[in-house]
Amino acid sequence: MPTTSARLLSLLSLLQTRRDWPGPALAERLGVSPRTVRRDVDRLRELGYPIGAVKGPDGGYRLGAGSELPPLLFDDEQAVALAIALQIATVTGAGIEEASARALTTVRQVLPARLRRRIDTFPFTSVEPPARTGGRVASAVLVALGAAVHAREVLRFDYASPVDQGEGGVGGPPRRVEPHHLVAWGGRWYLVAWDLDRGDWRTFRADRITPRTPTGPRFTPRPLPGGGVSAFVTSRFLGAGESGDWPCRGEVILDLPASAVTRHSWDGVVEAVGPDRCRLVLGSWSWTRLAAEIGSFDVDLEIVGPRELREAFARLARRYSAAVSASGE
Incomplete structure (x- = not known):
């Protein structure tokens, strides 16, 4: 049986999921007797939670309006x-x-x-490829960006390049954008916005943004290409157009179990063709990069296609062979 404090938290959570709770139903969900539920309700009432009684054959409970609950102490x-x-x-x-x-x-x-x-006033979308390292973003920056997105107000900010960040400064004039959405992608935060000076959609890393005040004026949001935030951001990071697919995609047979390949291929389609072999369909932004990524599995393989993937493997083979010959070994 859980401790009293854990049980009280569970009871409070259940009371907030629906308007009325019959006493026997609460007792069954918590794994205790109706008498224990009555005692726990009394304890919550003593702590200041307005829990009312509901009349009926079995009796029940109702949690009062949230504005009457004691506030949590968060800065x-x-x-x-x-x-x-x-x-x-x-x-x-x-x-x-x-x-x-x-x-x-x-x-x-x-x-x-x-x-x-x-x-x-903090709207965002989370898209989940593998995590990557990235700069930390101050919460004040995220709040400012989220507020501008919510208010639909033009945002001005300084944007640092990687060189500028290393020197602790920013370069170029302030950017002026219509902020559309905040996106969490692979361990980094990005702002999707319409760049007023360049007349196009842009994706900005939040850790490089220094917002300027005041914001404004208000704007009417433009339709985002690709049918939605996730599709748009995915297509931009894949290096593709609005289709959201990689520009280069190939198919191979690997001498590895499907379970072993799946763990290391988040964007690939893996199909078992035997206990120790699998089919992998994978994409990348170039054929050479795709061949190198497939080669990183370090097993024998069969190239199914297309022709561009075979040519990329041959190109890498010649390059690696020349590198070995040049080393004199």
Whole structure:
């Protein structure tokens, strides 16, 4: 049986998932007796949670309005961090999506109105390729970008190149954009926006952005190419057009079990063709890069096609052979 504190948290979470809870149903979900549920409800009432009784054959309970609940003690940075973490957790595919969504609802309900507004004005989309290293983004920057997206106000900011970042400065005039969306992609944050000076869609790394104030004026959002944020961002990072596919895609047979290949090929389609062999369809931004990536599995393989992939393997073979000959060994 869980401890009393853990059981109280579980009870409070259940009470916030639906309007009315029959007492026996709560007891069954918590794995305790109806008498224990009544005692736990009394404990929550003593802590300040307005839980009312519902009349009926079995009796029940109802949690009062969220504005009456005692506020949680979060400063602004903690509230933003909590909102980001819970929203990302709802799209991780790790089997915790529903619980994360309920946790976000629970936390939002007991936050003071000022901090609830900070969470509500922080829209973003999470797309999940493999994690990569990247610069840290100050929470104040993410809040400023999220607020501009939510308010649909033109944003001005300084944008640092990698060289500028190393020197601690920025280069060029301020950028002027219509911010469309914040995106979490592979361990980095990006701003998708319409660049007013260049007349085109751009994707900016958030860790290189230094927002300027004030924002404005307001704008009417343009339709994003590709049918949605995820499709647009995916196509940009794959180096393809609006189709969202790699410009180069090939097929091979590897002398490896499908389970071993799947773990290291997030964008590939893997099909078992035997206990120790599998078919891999994989894409990349160039044929040479694709051949090199397939070669990194370090096993014997059969090239199914297309012709460009075979030529890329032959080109690499000649290059590697020449490198060995030049070494004199």
